[in-house]
Amino acid sequence: MLQIGDQFDHFQILGHIAQGGMSDVYKAYDLLSSKEVVLKIPDKMSIGDPAQFERFQRELEVMETLRHPSIQLGLGSGRYNSTPYLVTELVIGKSMRDFVQSAAPVPPDQAVQLIRKIADGIAHCHDHGIIHRDLKPENILITDEGQPIILDFGLALTKKSYRVTYANLSSTAGTPDYMAPEQIEGQRGDQRTDLYAVGIMFFELLTGRVPFSGDNTMVVMSQHLHAVIPRLDREQPNITPQLAAVVMRCLERDPKDRYSDLHAFIHDLDNLNDVDISILEKSRTPKALSLWERFPLLKPVGIAVFILLALIILAVILQSVRPK
Numbered sequence: 001m002l003q004i005g006d007q008f009d010h011f012q013i014l015g016h017i018a019q020g021g022m023s024d025v026y027k028a029y030d031l032l033s034s035k036e037v038v039l040k041i042p043d044k045m046s047i048g049d050p051a052q053f054e055r056f057q058r059e060l061e062v063m064e065t066l067r068h069p070s071i072q073l074g075l076g077s078g079r080y081n082s083t084p085y086l087v088t089e090l091v092i093g094k095s096m097r098d099f100v101q102s103a104a105p106v107p108p109d110q111a112v113q114l115i116r117k118i119a120d121g122i123a124h125c126h127d128h129g130i131i132h133r134d135l136k137p138e139n140i141l142i143t144d145e146g147q148p149i150i151l152d153f154g155l156a157l158t159k160k161s162y163r164v165t166y167a168n169l170s171s172t173a174g175t176p177d178y179m180a181p182e183q184i185e186g187q188r189g190d191q192r193t194d195l196y197a198v199g200i201m202f203f204e205l206l207t208g209r210v211p212f213s214g215d216n217t218m219v220v221m222s223q224h225l226h227a228v229i230p231r232l233d234r235e236q237p238n239i240t241p242q243l244a245a246v247v248m249r250c251l252e253r254d255p256k257d258r259y260s261d262l263h264a265f266i267h268d269l270d271n272l273n274d275v276d277i278s279i280l281e282k283s284r285t286p287k288a289l290s291l292w293e294r295f296p297l298l299k300p301v302g303i304a305v306f307i308l309l310a311l312i313i314l315a316v317i318l319q320s321v322r323p324k
């Protein structure tokens with residue numbers, strides 16, 4: 001790991017910002033441009049990986065295709081002493097993970113506003129043929145002005161990289177909390193896969209927890225595939241059925257049942273009063289439990305009381321008909 005004051009190529013290290021999924025991220029001073037930048041270098045685990053250089057180059061290429069206030073700006077990539085690196089703009093703010101931890105559940109209006117800006121950036125990616133595929137609060141920064149910035153296009157799918165399936169990359173993908181069912185099944189995913197991750201983040205902002213959780217990766221994955229999506233309007237009185245319906249539609253198991261693209265999702269966010277809420281009544285809400293299922297002891301106790309009563313009545317009758 002690099003230390004403060006170290007020189008790496010034409011950069012002077014100013015501090016370690018974070019450890020990502022496969023890299024160490026530093027704040028650095030670029031001696032050529034005299035600007036503070038962010039330097040992304042493979043971590044100990046992936047430093048010898050020959051594919052890493054290409055991955056950074058691809059990540060830079062992706063960022064260069066995109067120009068949007070919600071998307072991180074790429075500045076360059078290179079190799080120094082055979083270590084590949086990526087240079088990006090420095091964003092002053094905090095990660096959305098920290099924001100969720102300290103602020104969620106946030107008021108619905110605020111959640112809608114933030115998700116709207118994130119969705120706008122992702123729609124921009126999709127319009128340029130790029131699917132992010134690793135959207136999660138760790139990969140989004142929020143500036144002090146409240147502007148979200150999407151980072152980490154390390155797993156992004158582009159038209160060029162169309163043959164790279166998610167399965168090839170998933171060993172480094174980290175948390176399954178934001179993974180869509182089709183990703184779990186090893187498919188490469190499309191724009192609706194990103195939409196699903198947005199739905200999970202939306203849910204998390206509104207409630208302070210992810211909809212599907214468990215003790216280990218397998219349990220979480222199985223929940224994404226089989227569990228019932230919780231109805232937010234029943235859980236929290238400040239969430240309208242319309243907003244609950246929008247979140248639920250992002251989280252549909254089958255991509256065909258989700259919004260067809262981010263623009264359709266944004267349209268509903270902008271017209272929440274007109275959202276069709278019939279989705280909330282679909283069979284995926286858990287069936288109501290019968291009285292017996294809710295109180296399993298009721299049945300045996302009831303039968304025992306009945307038999308006891310019958311015996312008492314019988315005894316009383318026998319007593320009264322016995323000849324004196």
Ligand SMILES: Nc1ncnc2c1ncn2[C@@H]1O[C@H](COP(=O)(O)OP(=O)(O)O)[C@@H](O)[C@H]1O
Binds near residue numbers: 020151
């Ligand atoms: N431009 C930046 N400004 C500030 N922090 C950043 C920046 N880029 C990355 N980070 C921080 O570094 C972490 C790892 O970066 P990321 O690009 O996600 O790497 P990885 O591909 O290894 O996950 C992020 O979660 C974020 O906290």
Ligand SMILES: [Mg+2]
Binds near residue numbers: 020021138139152
């Ligand atoms: Mg990351």
